[in-house]
Amino acid sequence: MIGKGKSIAHTRASMEYGWNQEKEAEVVLREFLHGESPVEITKEFEMVQEQNEHCRKNTLSFVLSPTVEDGKALGKKEMEALTREFIKQMQLGERQAIAFVHRNREHTHIHLYVNRIDFRGTAYNDSFIGKRSQQAAERVAERMQLTTVKQVQFEKEFHMREIRAEIKRRHDMAIKQLKPKSFEDYVKAMAANKVEVIPCINKQNKLQGFRFEFGGHNLKGSAVHRQMSLGNIGRQLSGMEGMAITKQNGQKRISVKLAGKVVDITPNLAMKVAKFIIKRAIDKGIGY
Numbered sequence: 001m002i003g004k005g006k007s008i009a010h011t012r013a014s015m016e017y018g019w020n021q022e023k024e025a026e027v028v029l030r031e032f033l034h035g036e037s038p039v040e041i042t043k044e045f046e047m048v049q050e051q052n053e054h055c056r057k058n059t060l061s062f063v064l065s066p067t068v069e070d071g072k073a074l075g076k077k078e079m080e081a082l083t084r085e086f087i088k089q090m091q092l093g094e095r096q097a098i099a100f101v102h103r104n105r106e107h108t109h110i111h112l113y114v115n116r117i118d119f120r121g122t123a124y125n126d127s128f129i130g131k132r133s134q135q136a137a138e139r140v141a142e143r144m145q146l147t148t149v150k151q152v153q154f155e156k157e158f159h160m161r162e163i164r165a166e167i168k169r170r171h172d173m174a175i176k177q178l179k180p181k182s183f184e185d186y187v188k189a190m191a192a193n194k195v196e197v198i199p200c201i202n203k204q205n206k207l208q209g210f211r212f213e214f215g216g217h218n219l220k221g222s223a224v225h226r227q228m229s230l231g232n233i234g235r236q237l238s239g240m241e242g243m244a245i246t247k248q249n250g251q252k253r254i255s256v257k258l259a260g261k262v263v264d265i266t267p268n269l270a271m272k273v274a275k276f277i278i279k280r281a282i283d284k285g286i287g288y
Helices: 011-018 038-049 068-073 076-089 129-143 149-178 183-192 230-236 267-283
Strands: 002-008 026-031 059-065 097-102 109-115 196-201 207-214 217-220 244-248 251-258 261-265
Touching (some): 011 109, 059 076, 149 207, 183 196, 183 230, 183 251, 207 261, 230 267
Antiparallel strands (some): 097 109, 207 217
């Protein structure tokens, strides 16, 4: 579950959003309030807030978002219990408060508004309220056996490790089985293994690297594996077919064909790749 919190001055406008009937808003908690509309509730808040003339952002606004699966399973009573536990964890008891649940989207969430000014006229300390809101939401999720942010992050990281490993596996298959002799061959070899390779070309028409799209994810080569940077891919090719060396304004220009276009590569990259291919050929006893 995710928790977000901040202090606001626009109480009525924010509460009107929270109580929007078009979003199928349902009141799940009401503390020390009698009004039946955002205007009436705001006036009740203001009657208490008049005791503290120094505080400007005098309403606390929170959004509590369980995971999609948890949100579907939680009824009105569970949502009320969740909200009350959050108020307890934030030490916001004995204050005016109202909460609405929105179920108009797949991701069910709660809008909670709490009067920052208590009945003695004291303002609630809102230092680091964003961070504290998330920490309180974590504790609530643990107490109510809901999915925490840490669990979601772990699952995402585990999934990304699997995605990176699968792209690397398909890269290895493309290099070993299809033995591409150019960057263009490599792009086609990866496409044959169901991975889209997207060239990254800068404004100077120089090839900077590759991005890899697979399983709905788009990752740059170095984020997949260190062996999948542009230079390391070049070293793994079995040749450098299609490379052309020309002179432009007295300087050498080294270009390769890629995706039907001619793009430049840096002389440094070309030299490293060429040296590696020549050394590998010599090691195998093949004359070039």
